Amino acid sequence: MTAPLVMVLIPAVAAFVGLLVGGMSRAAAGAIAVAGPLGALVVAGLLATEQPWTDPIVDTGFHGVLQPFPAATVVDGLAVSVALMVSFVATLVQIYSIGYMKAEPRYSSYAAFVSLFTAAMLAVVVAGDLLLLVVGWEVMGLCSYLLIGQNWERQEARRAAVKAFLVTKVGDIGFIVGIVVLIGATGTTLVPNAVQAASSDPTVATVASGLILLGVLGKSAQFPLHAWLPDAMAGPSPVSALIHAATMVAAGVYVVARFYPMFLAAPGVLTAMAVIACITMLGAAVISLVQSDLKRVLAWSTVSQLAYMVAALAVGSRDAAVFHLLSHAFFKALLFLAAGAIIHAVGSSALRDIGGLRRSMPVTFMTMTIGLLALVGVFPLAGFFSKESVLVAAEHAAAGDEVVAPWVGWLVLVVAVVTIAVTAAYAVRLWMLTWAGPRRGNGPIHEAPPVMYLPLVLLAVPTLLFGFTALDVSALPTWIQANATEPLGTPAALTPALVTIALSVVALLIGVGIGWRSRLPSAIGDGTSILARGLGVDAAYDWLVVRPFLVLVGWTTEFDQHVIQRTVSGVGSGTAATGGRLQRTQRGDVQRYVSTALTALIVAVVITLVTVAT
Numbered sequence: 001m002t003a004p005l006v007m008v009l010i011p012a013v014a015a016f017v018g019l020l021v022g023g024m025s026r027a028a029a030g031a032i033a034v035a036g037p038l039g040a041l042v043v044a045g046l047l048a049t050e051q052p053w054t055d056p057i058v059d060t061g062f063h064g065v066l067q068p069f070p071a072a073t074v075v076d077g078l079a080v081s082v083a084l085m086v087s088f089v090a091t092l093v094q095i096y097s098i099g100y101m102k103a104e105p106r107y108s109s110y111a112a113f114v115s116l117f118t119a120a121m122l123a124v125v126v127a128g129d130l131l132l133l134v135v136g137w138e139v140m141g142l143c144s145y146l147l148i149g150q151n152w153e154r155q156e157a158r159r160a161a162v163k164a165f166l167v168t169k170v171g172d173i174g175f176i177v178g179i180v181v182l183i184g185a186t187g188t189t190l191v192p193n194a195v196q197a198a199s200s201d202p203t204v205a206t207v208a209s210g211l212i213l214l215g216v217l218g219k220s221a222q223f224p225l226h227a228w229l230p231d232a233m234a235g236p237s238p239v240s241a242l243i244h245a246a247t248m249v250a251a252g253v254y255v256v257a258r259f260y261p262m263f264l265a266a267p268g269v270l271t272a273m274a275v276i277a278c279i280t281m282l283g284a285a286v287i288s289l290v291q292s293d294l295k296r297v298l299a300w301s302t303v304s305q306l307a308y309m310v311a312a313l314a315v316g317s318r319d320a321a322v323f324h325l326l327s328h329a330f331f332k333a334l335l336f337l338a339a340g341a342i343i344h345a346v347g348s349s350a351l352r353d354i355g356g357l358r359r360s361m362p363v364t365f366m367t368m369t370i371g372l373l374a375l376v377g378v379f380p381l382a383g384f385f386s387k388e389s390v391l392v393a394a395e396h397a398a399a400g401d402e403v404v405a406p407w408v409g410w411l412v413l414v415v416a417v418v419t420i421a422v423t424a425a426y427a428v429r430l431w432m433l434t435w436a437g438p439r440r441g442n443g444p445i446h447e448a449p450p451v452m453y454l455p456l457v458l459l460a461v462p463t464l465l466f467g468f469t470a471l472d473v474s475a476l477p478t479w480i481q482a483n484a485t486e487p488l489g490t491p492a493a494l495t496p497a498l499v500t501i502a503l504s505v506v507a508l509l510i511g512v513g514i515g516w517r518s519r520l521p522s523a524i525g526d527g528t529s530i531l532a533r534g535l536g537v538d539a540a541y542d543w544l545v546v547r548p549f550l551v552l553v554g555w556t557t558e559f560d561q562h563v564i565q566r567t568v569s570g571v572g573s574g575t576a577a578t579g580g581r582l583q584r585t586q587r588g589d590v591q592r593y594v595s596t597a598l599t600a601l602i603v604a605v606v607i608t609l610v611t612v613a614t
Contacts, residue, residue: 004073007043011036012119018112033111041087070131077479089246090118092455099451117143121247148235160234167228171218178211205265220252233295237340245333274314278415281307285422316402317393327386331374334459338368341448360445367456385467388496424511470494
């Protein structure tokens with residue numbers, strides 16, 4: 001069987017080689033950049049053809065002298081499905097970047113970091129050892145910092161990179177402590193064994209899953225650790241597509257799916273996840289309604305859509321969560337790359353500078369329209385099926401069929417339906433402001449070059465067709481249900497239900513009406529309202545965290561200057577003074593020193609002899 005770690009090593013090696021030789025030749029840098037994730041995609045495809053889905057494979061890693069290295073892997077339907085998606089999207093992002101980053105002087109380092117980012121995400125996907133999982137998890141955080149701050153000469157990019165790093169690290173503290181608790185309580189670092197052992201102890205399951213959830217909230221941008229993601233738009237558009245679709249934000253949801261039996265043993269944690277998901281889902285969607293920047297609309301949309309996945313996990317359906325994760329990856333990568341094509345043509349991401357582009361950019365127009373329809377959940381696109389699977393899961397929970405209380409299911413169902421209406425509203429508003437009406441900017445507009453619009457076309461294919469795989473129990477449901485951390489159950493098709501279809505259609509029509517009324521340029525806004533600024537969450541961070549920290553820094557500085565520094569200076573002055581007094585006894589008179597020493601010796605001998613004689 002193909003070694004799963006080969007899938008991780010190929011883009012990692014591509015990153016290393018790209019850093020070494022990329023600066024010598026831009027063409028070589030581009031070829032190496034594409035070869036990394038493309039090679040990983042080939043390996044993932046081989047794993048898919050070799051994998052016996054009814055018998056997941058757990059490899060304990062190296063043997064002999066290399067055995068201490070945490071190289072254990074888990075290969076099952078869940079891992080391979082996500083690995084295929086990650087490699088596919090990353091390959092298209094690298095191809096797209098060749099055109100988008102054509103004038104970027106630091107392209108080789110950018111491409112290398114994208115390859116490393118891909119390798120880190122794939123390490124998380126196939127990790128069968130908790131230590132390997134942590135390594136992949138943390139390398140992703142480093143790569144996101146480097147890529148968001150790619151244009152470091154801009155203050156906006158520097159601040160966004162630092163913010164993303166710090167906010168996600170707050171969650172990572174809980175994540176790492178949770179991993180330590182899991183290892184300490186179960187006595188193993190193997191993921192399947194640790195999850196199985198923790199699932200049988202409700203206390204361990206609750207503590208470990210609650211701590212790991214903190215890391216998930218940071219990586220997957222859920223309230224209250226969500227504020228970094230919209231600011232991450234300061235990075236290049238291909239980076240946004242990668243972070244918002246295939247890596248980083250998907251990692252949190254994936255880890256919960258991998259550890260799901262442990263989370264099911266902690267219903268209190270699932271309830272907290274449901275409440276957090278509902279706050280994030282609806283709040284982020286409402287904030288998207290008033291954004292004045294194209295990429296920030298999509299960024300807040302990502303926050304909202306991730307909450308659908310967390311909500312599905314909270315009401316007991318890992319299959320629905322993973323289905324929406326895969327579906328969302330395709331249409332959100334499509335939307336961000338389409339946004340990048342618009343920015344590449346117009347030179348701005350501000351909605352006031354965009355408009356009436358449909359005739360000038362026909363390929364981008366068609367593909368972005370498909371992406372927005374999938375985001376809204378229009379039949380028969382992938383987003384329709386994946387969102388309906390979440391609604392059906394919430395309906396079952398509301399009927400008392402899942403591990404959480406019925407009220408949790410009702411909460412998720414109601415909020416998810418309302419969010420569909422809000423999503424339709426901001427999607428229609430975005431479409432109208434981007435493609436309809438008169439041209440609001442200046443200068444000629446052109447379609448993106450083939451190297452940029454080809455990935456759009458390729459992403460439009462799964463956006464259109466991927467949803468149908470949920471209707472066949474021998475296709476996607478079997479793949480994503482096969483899991484090495486729990487017994488394989490009976491797969492069921494992720495088919496929509498009549499009640500949820502009716503609810504979502506009504507909500508969608510209401511949202512379309514709201515969005516249509518806000519299509520005028522005057523509805524763009526200047527982005528200064530409290531709603532446009534994320535309901536003041538950043539201001540709350542400033543008052544509750546940043547300012548107290550600065551006050552503490554001031555106190556520490558004063559204590560250092562007036563206490564520590566004076567104490568150290570006093571000790572130094574005292575030592576110098578003492579040394580000065582002792583120096584007076586040292587005149588450099590060798591004869592005096594010798595005579596004094598001999599005299600002292602003679603006196604000592606005499607005293608000794610007298611003492612002995614008496």
